Amino acid sequence: MQSILRIDMTELAATFESVPEKYLQRAGRWLTSSIVFDEVPPTCHSLGPNNKVVIAAGIVSGTAAPSSARVSVGAKSPLTGTIKESNAGTAFAHMLARLRIKAIIVEGKPAEKDKYWTIKIDKDGVKFVPADEYVGMKLGSAYESLFRQHGDVSHTSILGIGTAGEYRLGSAGVCFNDMKGRATRYSGRGGMGAVLGSKGLKFIILDDTDAPGVEIANKELFDQGRKKLAEALTSHAITKPKGALNAYGTAVLVNIINEAGGLPTRNFRSGRFEGAAKVAGEAIFEINKERTGKEVYNHACSPGCIIQCSNTLYRRDGSEHVSCVEYESDWAFGPNCGIDDLDTIADLINRCNEYGLDTIEIGGTIAVAMEGGLANFGDGKRALELVDEIGTGTPLGRVLGSGAVTTGRVLGVERVPAVKGQNMPAYEPRAIKGIGMTYAVSTMGADHTSGYTIATEVLGVAGEADPLEKKKVEMTRGFQYATAFIDSSGHCLFIAFAILDIPSGFDGMVDECNGILGTHWTGDDVVRIGKEIIGIEKAFNRGAGFTAANDRLPEFMSREPLPPHNAVWDISNDDLDSILG
Numbered sequence: 001m002q003s004i005l006r007i008d009m010t011e012l013a014a015t016f017e018s019v020p021e022k023y024l025q026r027a028g029r030w031l032t033s034s035i036v037f038d039e040v041p042p043t044c045h046s047l048g049p050n051n052k053v054v055i056a057a058g059i060v061s062g063t064a065a066p067s068s069a070r071v072s073v074g075a076k077s078p079l080t081g082t083i084k085e086s087n088a089g090t091a092f093a094h095m096l097a098r099l100r101i102k103a104i105i106v107e108g109k110p111a112e113k114d115k116y117w118t119i120k121i122d123k124d125g126v127k128f129v130p131a132d133e134y135v136g137m138k139l140g141s142a143y144e145s146l147f148r149q150h151g152d153v154s155h156t157s158i159l160g161i162g163t164a165g166e167y168r169l170g171s172a173g174v175c176f177n178d179m180k181g182r183a184t185r186y187s188g189r190g191g192m193g194a195v196l197g198s199k200g201l202k203f204i205i206l207d208d209t210d211a212p213g214v215e216i217a218n219k220e221l222f223d224q225g226r227k228k229l230a231e232a233l234t235s236h237a238i239t240k241p242k243g244a245l246n247a248y249g250t251a252v253l254v255n256i257i258n259e260a261g262g263l264p265t266r267n268f269r270s271g272r273f274e275g276a277a278k279v280a281g282e283a284i285f286e287i288n289k290e291r292t293g294k295e296v297y298n299h300a301c302s303p304g305c306i307i308q309c310s311n312t313l314y315r316r317d318g319s320e321h322v323s324c325v326e327y328e329s330d331w332a333f334g335p336n337c338g339i340d341d342l343d344t345i346a347d348l349i350n351r352c353n354e355y356g357l358d359t360i361e362i363g364g365t366i367a368v369a370m371e372g373g374l375a376n377f378g379d380g381k382r383a384l385e386l387v388d389e390i391g392t393g394t395p396l397g398r399v400l401g402s403g404a405v406t407t408g409r410v411l412g413v414e415r416v417p418a419v420k421g422q423n424m425p426a427y428e429p430r431a432i433k434g435i436g437m438t439y440a441v442s443t444m445g446a447d448h449t450s451g452y453t454i455a456t457e458v459l460g461v462a463g464e465a466d467p468l469e470k471k472k473v474e475m476t477r478g479f480q481y482a483t484a485f486i487d488s489s490g491h492c493l494f495i496a497f498a499i500l501d502i503p504s505g506f507d508g509m510v511d512e513c514n515g516i517l518g519t520h521w522t523g524d525d526v527v528r529i530g531k532e533i534i535g536i537e538k539a540f541n542r543g544a545g546f547t548a549a550n551d552r553l554p555e556f557m558s559r560e561p562l563p564p565h566n567a568v569w570d571i572s573n574d575d576l577d578s579i580l581g
């Protein structure tokens, strides 16, 4: 029997509660958004005692379902003021599910300011341990020390916040360990780390030794589903072994998006970067071959992932420089800041991992700071200094760490590419209209993972569409509903490439969920549930004061033509308002 673990940080108390009937089928994003909607007043201060952080693994997490170790972190966001769900791939998801904890709800706020706690959870219960010795420490060293004390990665997994969370910065992410215990996997977006910081919670450590495991209602159906999904994943060109993601990582997109004219460059001034090939996934593969003397294929961020897209960049001496260089992080510090040197980008990503920062927001912020005169585009040394200001909490760092919108206001910069307070990720909406529509209406602020229309618009998955074509209301809506379901299933969103092209793979995902829950869902239920999740999130945002006027892209994008296509943002408000209703 699963339970909900409620952690009261005011009283330092932990209570296991039975799961209300209405939550029995819900998991991942579906559950985090439901609990935030039900329990958090939408007008509360995101850093106050009434906000709550909800942590939940997906429906099939903790099982042998492929690529299913995703954990969702939800709360009201200090960056956007909206509801937020941000998920990460990590063994933490599997362990939480195997401990039969359906969700952890962190609430309240300790009376003593700047006092931090570690919460240790195992099959026998919950312990609170002071975390004072880790305050101000970089996360790499902190995780090494915690694993030494509490056990190795085979049975232990850690959630934590860095100095950015201690400073309550809007760019503070929640960090999880990868398969080697590195502090590198993030629920990065929306400042979820700041909300945990406001509650005095520094780490949650799970130990799943002798955990009871996940209950499966129909094992035969579940096994049938996971086999169908695994077959799809291992046969699709993007997700198969030595396929695009396994060979080049998500950074395979650099050259592709650049070719499409949609790679935001120098704070969204162009859709092409002259140095793209030098920072692309193919370049990482070739550099690694030269530096290690062999072809290096990518690894899994979490147990049971058969796509294995996580790359490592090696130094000239063959030692590890950073793991991993995700496309978004690569772009944020590379093309968007005019930097074309992978080792500098690796240093910037490492700094973010050490301080507990969202690389997308910070890369976007540094680009806005460059636009505002704090550095020149292409100046990697200055970019590193600015990230250090953030991580060490200087007054300038506090401004920058509050995100691109705050930085733009302080520096008098108009060209801030953000929606609902969140900087846009690595796709230019003027050149790729569907993703712009997703940015505009997403319940989370500008977020590519809310509805990854790039799959069809650029990669030719689930059909083809001209990126510059404007008629994409239905496509954008469909991607957002499907994504909300996948984010709740516990699968990595990257399964979408295979399941959208291979119907048996899609059926496999649904079979797996039915096998776990004993439900009889079909493809129609995927749409129904996705729509319901987004409806809950929209209702929260309405309560927080958001209206259709917030579902808009920044004005400069309607005025300023973007090379090379010289396109402007020209989707009508009526079209935007009809996407999610």
Ligand code: SF4
Binding pocket: 067, 068, 089, 299, 300, 301, 302, 305, 306, 307, 308, 309, 310, 492, 493, 494
């Ligand atoms: S596909 Fe990549 S990001 Fe997704 S779970 Fe696997 S390794 Fe992690």
